[in-house]
Amino acid sequence: MVKAEVRIPSLLQRIFSVWYRHFRVYSSSFISNAIPPMFEPLLFLAGIGLGLAKYLVPMEGLPFLTYMGSGLLMTSAMMTSAFECTYGTFIRLEYDKTYDGMISSPVSYKNLVTGEIIWAGTKGAFFTFCVLLILFIFDVIHFSFGNLTPLLSIGVGFFTGIIFGGLSMCITSITGNINHFNFYFTGLLSPMFYFCGVFFPVSDLPAIVRPLAEAVPLTHCIRVARAFAANSYPPDLWISAVYIIVSSVVFTWLAVTLMKRRLID
Secondary structure, three states, X not given: OOOOOOOXXXXXXXXXXXXXXXXXXXXXXXXXXXXXXXXHHHHHHHHHHXXXXXXOOOEOXXXXXXXXXXXXXXXXXXXXXXXXHHHHHHHHHHHOOHHHHHHOOOOOHHHHHHHHHHHHHHHHHHHHHHHHHHHHHXXXXXXXXXXXXXXXXXXXXXXXXXXXXXXXXXHHHOOOOHHHHHHHHHHHHHHHHHHOOOOOXXXXXXXXXXXXXXXXXHHHHHHHHHHHHHOOOOOOHHHHHHHHHHHHHHHHHHHHHHHHHHHOO
16 A cells, blocks of 8 residues: 655745735735725825925925825834734634644744744735825825835835734733733834834934934834935945844744744643
């Protein structure tokens, strides 16, 4: 009797299977999932653009709406990836028990967490593209066939999604009650939203607060995305680029390590 050969999927296939599962679920309700998150940056542009923009001076050589819009590119990526890897991950873990079936297959907990974070990065890139499209339609950010550098901010959005997806999974790994995510969003993400360079330069913060703003990831993600949007590159921009890459690796590794306790132990 000839035994059937069992072929274990490759590492990339296992990670992709996690990503593809989320893609199928998300796209099945695409309109209800994708449209509402795009309203927030649109409301900011409309509210501030129609009301306050004429009273605000240019910042760092950019019109205020362009300055703010380039920051909103990254806050959209941050928020969508954070929601995905907190509430989304927690529901799949504790309520739907989705992961129980996944890790009983050849997909390991490392493959699962990595696939989740890559999916968060994909959503970060997608919503960066959506906000960029809105900014282009309203003539806030300009690009043409001769100047496509603003499109590179989509790649920054992907890494922003990776960073905050990994960070959010670290939070999920120690959260026992879904309501506790309110502390994470209110205590960490909201301050980053307001004080990391979306609405005014970090250099304008008091000296005692400035190091805190420089230490968190969103500041550097916004700095690189704004450089692409304005097609202007300060000489120290490489520091932010290195920070983004290192943070992506570190938070992914931490998420894989900490989620083992929730998935296996």
